[in-house]
Amino acid sequence: QNLPPSPEQSWGQCQEFDPDNTGYISTEKFRSLLQRHGSELDPHKLEVLLALADSNSEGRICYQDFVNLMSNKRSNSFRQAILQGNRRLCSKALLEETGLSLSQRLIRHVAYETLPREIDRKWYYDSYTCCPPPWFMITITIVEVAFFLYNGVVLDRFVLQVTHPLYLKNALLYHPQLRAQAWRYLTYIFMHAGIEHLGLNVVLQLLVGVPLEMVHGAARISFVYVAGVVAGSLAVSVADMTAPVVGSSGGVYALVSAHLANIVMNWSGMKCQFKLLRMAVALICMSFEFGRAVWLRFHPSAYPPCPHPSFMAHLGGVMVGITLGVIILRNYEQRLQDQTLWWIFLSIYLIFVVFAIFWNIFAYSLLDLKLPPPP
Numbered sequence: 001q002n003l004p005p006s007p008e009q010s011w012g013q014c015q016e017f018d019p020d021n022t023g024y025i026s027t028e029k030f031r032s033l034l035q036r037h038g039s040e041l042d043p044h045k046l047e048v049l050l051a052l053a054d055s056n057s058e059g060r061i062c063y064q065d066f067v068n069l070m071s072n073k074r075s076n077s078f079r080q081a082i083l084q085g086n087r088r089l090c091s092k093a094l095l096e097e098t099g100l101s102l103s104q105r106l107i108r109h110v111a112y113e114t115l116p117r118e119i120d121r122k123w124y125y126d127s128y129t130c131c132p133p134p135w136f137m138i139t140i141t142i143v144e145v146a147f148f149l150y151n152g153v154v155l156d157r158f159v160l161q162v163t164h165p166l167y168l169k170n171a172l173l174y175h176p177q178l179r180a181q182a183w184r185y186l187t188y189i190f191m192h193a194g195i196e197h198l199g200l201n202v203v204l205q206l207l208v209g210v211p212l213e214m215v216h217g218a219a220r221i222s223f224v225y226v227a228g229v230v231a232g233s234l235a236v237s238v239a240d241m242t243a244p245v246v247g248s249s250g251g252v253y254a255l256v257s258a259h260l261a262n263i264v265m266n267w268s269g270m271k272c273q274f275k276l277l278r279m280a281v282a283l284i285c286m287s288f289e290f291g292r293a294v295w296l297r298f299h300p301s302a303y304p305p306c307p308h309p310s311f312m313a314h315l316g317g318v319m320v321g322i323t324l325g326v327i328i329l330r331n332y333e334q335r336l337q338d339q340t341l342w343w344i345f346l347s348i349y350l351i352f353v354v355f356a357i358f359w360n361i362f363a364y365s366l367l368d369l370k371l372p373p374p375p
Contacts, residue, residue, distance in 0.1 A: 093118060094108055094111065094112075094118065094121050094122050094125055095108070095112065103130075104125075107124075107125055107128050107214075108121075108125055110124075110211045110214050110215060111124045111125050111215070112271050112272050113211050113272045114211055114212060114215045114216075114259070114329075115215065115332060116262070116266030116269030116270050117269055120332050120333075123333070124215060124332070128214065130214075132218065134209075134210045134213035134214050134218070135218060136213055136218040136221060136222045137205055137206065137209035137210050137221070137225075138206075138210065140189075140205070140225070140248070140251075141202055141205060141206060143190060144190055144192070144198065144201070144202065144248060145198070145202065147172070147190040147191065148161075148190075148192050148195070148198050151167075151170065151191070152195075155167065158194065158195045159194050159195055159196065160193065160194040160196075161192070161193060161194050162193040162194060162246065162296065162302075162308060162309060163302040163308075164302065165302060165303055167302075167303070168244060168303055168306065168375035169375045170191055171187075172184065172187040172188060172190050172191050173187075173188045173191040173244055173245070173246045173309075174188040174233050174236065174237075174244055174245045174246070175244045175306075175374065175375060176237065176241060176242055176243070176244065176364075176371050176372070177371050177372065177373065177374040177375075178374060179237060179360050184233070185229075185230055185233040185234065186226070186229060186230065186233075188229075188233060188244075188245050188246050188247070189229055189247065189248035189250070189251060190248075191246040191247065192246060192247050192248075193246060193247060193293075193296060193308075193309060196292070197246075197247055197249075197289070197292070198247075200285060200288075200289050201247060201248050201249060201252045201289075203285075204252050204255075204256055204282075204285065204286075205225075205248065205251070205252045205255065208252075208255055208256050208259050208282075209221065209252075209255050212255060212259060212329070215332065216328060216329065216332065220328050221255070223324075223328070224251075224254050224255055224258060224320065224321070224324060224325045224328060225251035225252075225254060225255060226251065227254065227320045227324055227349065228250045228251040228252075228253060228254025228255070228316065228317035228320040228321065228325075229248070229250045229251040229254075229313075229317075230250075230353065231250060231254075231316035231317065231319060231320045231349070231352070231353075232245065232249065232250025232251075232253075232312070232313030232314070232316035232317050233245055233250070233313060233316075234316065234352070234353060234356035234357075234360075235312045235313060235315060235316035235319075236310040236312045236313055236316075237356060237359070237360050238355075238356050238359050238363075239312050240297075240310040240311075240312045241363075241364065241367075241371075242306075242307060242369070242370075242371055242372060243297065243306075243307050243308070243309060243310035243312075244306065244307075244308075244309050244310070245309050245310050245312070245313050246309045247309070247313070249289065249293070249313055249314045249317060250313040250314065250316050250317035250320075251317060252317065253286065253314050253317030253318050253321060254317040254318070254320040254321040254325055255321065255325065256282060256321065257317065257318045257320075257321025257322050257325065258320075258321040258322065258324075258325025258326050258328070258329050259321075259325075259329065260279060260282060260283070261321065261322050261325070261326045262326055262329040262330060263275060263279065264279075265326070265330070266330075289314075290311060290314050293309075293310075293311035293314060294311045296308045296309065296311075297309065297310055297311050303375075305372045305373075306372030306373070306375075307372070320349070323345040323348070323349070324342075324345050324346065324349060327339060327341050327342045327345060
C-alpha cells in the first residue's frame with residue numbers, strides 16, 4: 001500500500017503498525033504516530049485525525065480510511081465516525097481565526113457560504129488550492145455575454161432583442177419546427193431575450209455558481225447546470241409545444257434552487273451572514289425573472305403566428321436543482337454512487353429525458369398540432 005507524496009511520505013511508517021496486514025491500526029499506536037509526525041500536517045487535518053481516533057470505540061482505525069484521508073478523500077464511514085465521535089471537533093471555529101491573508105479570507109468566506117458542517121469547512125479551507133480555478137461558470141458567462149453583444153450589434157438592439165423580427169433566424173435558439181436539430185436543446189442558452197434577461201442570469205450564476213464550483217468542482221457543478229439546461233428545453237418541448245426557448249435560466253435556476261434548498265435543509269448549520277435576508281432577495285430576483293418570462297410569453301408576438309419564448313425552462317431547471325442538485329451539494333467530497341437517492345433521482349431524470357425524446361418524435365404528429373412556420 002502506497003501513501004501519498006510528501007509531506008505525507010513520512011507517514012509510510014504507518015505500515016509498521018500493521019505487520020499482520022489486517023487492514024487496521026490500533027488507536028494507541030495511531031496516537032503515537034500522530035505525536036511523532038503531527039507537526040507535518042495542516043492543523044485542521046491533524047484535528048480531524050485526532051477526532052477520528054477519539055470517535056472509534058473499537059480501539060482500532062481502518063488503514064484505508066487513513067490512506068484516503070491523506071489523499072484528500074473521505075468515505076461515508078469516515079465522516080460518520082467523526083460526526084458520531086465523543087470528542088468535539090472544533091477547539092476553535094474557522095471563523096474565529098485571525099491574521100489571514102485576503103485569499104485565505106476569501107476561501108473561508110466561500111466555505112461558510114456553501115458548507116453546513118464545520119468539519120467540511122475546515123477540510124475545504126486546508127485543501128483548496130485554486131487549481132484548477134472555477135473555469136466552467138466563468139467561461140459560460142463570457143461566451144453568453146459575447147454572443148449577446150454580437151446579436152446586439154447585428155440586430156441593432158440590446159433591450160428586448162427577442163421582439164426583433166429577425167431574432168428567431170439565429171441557429172442557436174430552440175424552435176419547435178427545428179427540434180430535430182439536436183444542438184438547439186443546449187445552445188439556446190447563448191441567446192437571451194434582452195439585456196435585462198442576460199443581466200440577472202449572469203449575476204446569479206456568478207454569485208452562486210462560482211462559489212459552488214470552487215467547493216464542489218467543475219464536473220459536479222457543470223453536470224447540474226447542463227442537466228438543468230437540457231431539462232428546460234425538453235420541458236418546453238413537452239409542455240409548451242408551439243413556443244421557442246432562449247436563455248440560460250434552466251441552468252441558473254438549477255444551481256440557485258439546489259443552493260437555496262441546501263441552505264433550508266441545513267439551516268442551523270449554515271453560518272453565512274444575513275442568510276434569511278439573502279434568501280429573500282434571491283427568491284425575489286428569481287420571481288421577478290420568472291414573472292418577466294411569463295409576461296413575455298403571452299405578450300403579443302413580434303413574429304406571429306410564433307409566440308415569444310416559453311417560461312417552462314425555468315421550471316425544468318428548478319426540478320433538477322431540488323433533486324439532483326441537492327444530492328450533489330449535500331455530499332461534499334463523497335461518492336455519489338454510494339447514495340441511494342442519487343440513483344433514484346438520476347433514474348427519474350433519465351426516464352424523463354427518454355420520454356421527452358419519444359414525445360418529440362411521435363407526439364407532434366399524433367396530436368396533429370399546428371406549429372408556427374420555421375423562421
